Amino acid sequence: MLETHIQDLNIQRLLGLTALDLYVPGMNFVFGEARLPGKVGVVSTYRLKPKSLKSIGILEERVLKEAVHEIGHMLGLKHCLNGSCVMYFSERLSDTDRKMTEFCDTCRPKVEMIRVE
Ligand SMILES: [Zn+2]
Ligand SMILES: [Zn+2]
Numbered sequence: 001m002l003e004t005h006i007q008d009l010n011i012q013r014l015l016g017l018t019a020l021d022l023y024v025p026g027m028n029f030v031f032g033e034a035r036l037p038g039k040v041g042v043v044s045t046y047r048l049k050p051k052s053l054k055s056i057g058i059l060e061e062r063v064l065k066e067a068v069h070e071i072g073h074m075l076g077l078k079h080c081l082n083g084s085c086v087m088y089f090s091e092r093l094s095d096t097d098r099k100m101t102e103f104c105d106t107c108r109p110k111v112e113m114i115r116v117e
Contacts, residue, residue: 002040013074015067016042031090032066037076043067047093062096072103075114080107 006014015034022044024030031048034041048062068086080087083095085104090096103111 002042003035003038006039011039013039013071014041015070015074016040017063017067018042018044019046020044021046031062031096032070034070034073036073036078038074041070041074043070048096058097061101062093065096065099065101066090068101068103072107072111075111077103077107077110080104082106 002014002016022030022033022042024033029047030044032041032043043063043066045059045063048059048066050056050058065086069090072087077087079089080103082088082104083098084100085107086099086102087104087107088095088099090099102108
């Protein structure tokens with residue numbers, strides 16, 4: 001488990017990236033998961049992949065959004081109801097594609113507070 005691993009390495013936070021499909025009890029699948037708040041999180045590229053190789057750039061953008069989302073959880077942020085905020089919960093790919101790579105005006109100050117501490 002990542003959590004025991006980073007204790008030895010003296011790392012503050014760690015985000016894993018996997019090509020494997022991720023499941024959480026009670027849900028079909030998730031794009032990512034993180035402790036809230038916590039030191040470890042993981043993002044799966046499995047369901048973020050575009051159908052066509054021509055649109056491979058969109059994979060990078062989706063991974064970035066889900067990575068920022070999981071880092072947000074690790075910092076203690078919960079899901080946001082703003083559909084364009086990166087902390088919006090993506091149930092399907094269209095949710096991920098609609099949201100920004102950034103925090104909304106409500107979530108951003110929370111992140112900035114954490115940075116100051
Ligand atoms: Zn989430
Ligand atoms: Zn937000």
